[in-house]
Amino acid sequence: MDRSLLDAVLTTDTRSAARQLEGESDQAIADLLTAINPGFAVEILSQFPPDRRERIAAATPFGAGQQWLLDHHHAEGTVGRLMERPLAVFRPDTTVGQVVEALRDVVKKAFVTYVFVTEGDGRMVGVVAFRELLFAGKEQPLSAVMVKQPFALRPDMALVDAMREVVTRHYPAYPVCDAEQRLVGSVRGQVLFEQQAFEISAQAGSMVGVEKEERLSTPWTRSFKFRHPWLQLNLLTAFLAAAVVGYYQDAIDKIVLLAVFLPVLSGQCSNSGCQALAVTLRGMTLGELKPGQGWELIGKEALLGWWNGLIVGIVAGAALYVMAMLQKNPDALTLAGICVFAMAVSCVMSGIAGAAIPLGLKRAGADPATASGIFLTTATDIVSMGVFLGLASWLLL
Numbered sequence: 001m002d003r004s005l006l007d008a009v010l011t012t013d014t015r016s017a018a019r020q021l022e023g024e025s026d027q028a029i030a031d032l033l034t035a036i037n038p039g040f041a042v043e044i045l046s047q048f049p050p051d052r053r054e055r056i057a058a059a060t061p062f063g064a065g066q067q068w069l070l071d072h073h074h075a076e077g078t079v080g081r082l083m084e085r086p087l088a089v090f091r092p093d094t095t096v097g098q099v100v101e102a103l104r105d106v107v108k109k110a111f112v113t114y115v116f117v118t119e120g121d122g123r124m125v126g127v128v129a130f131r132e133l134l135f136a137g138k139e140q141p142l143s144a145v146m147v148k149q150p151f152a153l154r155p156d157m158a159l160v161d162a163m164r165e166v167v168t169r170h171y172p173a174y175p176v177c178d179a180e181q182r183l184v185g186s187v188r189g190q191v192l193f194e195q196q197a198f199e200i201s202a203q204a205g206s207m208v209g210v211e212k213e214e215r216l217s218t219p220w221t222r223s224f225k226f227r228h229p230w231l232q233l234n235l236l237t238a239f240l241a242a243a244v245v246g247y248y249q250d251a252i253d254k255i256v257l258l259a260v261f262l263p264v265l266s267g268q269c270s271n272s273g274c275q276a277l278a279v280t281l282r283g284m285t286l287g288e289l290k291p292g293q294g295w296e297l298i299g300k301e302a303l304l305g306w307w308n309g310l311i312v313g314i315v316a317g318a319a320l321y322v323m324a325m326l327q328k329n330p331d332a333l334t335l336a337g338i339c340v341f342a343m344a345v346s347c348v349m350s351g352i353a354g355a356a357i358p359l360g361l362k363r364a365g366a367d368p369a370t371a372s373g374i375f376l377t378t379a380t381d382i383v384s385m386g387v388f389l390g391l392a393s394w395l396l397l
Helices: 003-010 014-021 026-034 038-045 050-058 061-071 096-103 130-135 159-166 189-206 220-247 249-254 256-285 294-326 332-363 372-396
Strands: 114-118 124-129 173-177 183-188
Touching (some): 003 014, 003 026, 014 026, 014 038, 026 061, 038 050, 038 061, 114 173, 114 183, 124 173, 159 189, 183 189, 220 249, 220 372, 249 256, 256 372, 294 332
Antiparallel strands (some): 114 124, 173 183
């Protein structure tokens, strides 16, 4: 296998990886996909035309490619996308000696951790570790040495739910069974943790419009296509914030200090909202946010925003008061009070937005992290600038 090609595939997005592999033989592609995370292999394989996809799948050892084709029918972010075909599946009455002989050649070409024991209808009834095969008598049936009613994952289980189930078990591999307990695949523990790590690492980029698919070696043309639409959206939302400033242009012209403190107010409110957003997304990712807790979370972030904004506002208001006094502005105390109130109210709204935006996106069926940072920044800018300039216009002009 070409190691440089493998490294290139592992550091780029799935479509670019498929393009790099187009000129390779079906067997070479099959060998390379077999060496990577099954979830990534499924995505790369899906980029090829159906006829070539079938040829590549047929070239993989032990039917691995056929399993990938089945995996692709499962929803993204589920255990089913990461399944591999179990290579050691036997009936309960099969003897230990027969199992050892059957696997003697298989283990030379593939990594086998457990023997899965199933009935004729495919229902899994037990699991046997290789250690048990070593110490068991050759004539003993698997039913005598297997672990009965073993733990198993479901193919439709969300990755985060699966991680909560396996985090205290630390098995090298897990059987995957359907609702009738029929064995449909297996998934390696390492693959689960790799995929979860990738999902978490992609979250920060999603908040500012960087697609999860984009990787370090993604060609600049595809990176441009991924990012540019979100920048156009960000430009549109920036115009909305600019419109608020433009509406109160007369106030800014008469009281220049307002313009000086606009970035201070906006920056503090944006940071407050980003804190709420980060905690909310972390709770969603780790499965800590239960159904019905959304309003409780929003209330907590609003309360945090009020106290944080009030304390920060007092400090900022004091600074504004000193600057206004140095300029001999007769409304120095009023300006300071406006700053304190505007900071507190704006931080309340930014905290609410930081929790509500990902919750709203999730309810709408979208990725909670997708461009949430862009929407949050727009909301905080409009509210903070609108409250600050609006109060100043109302009270001082």
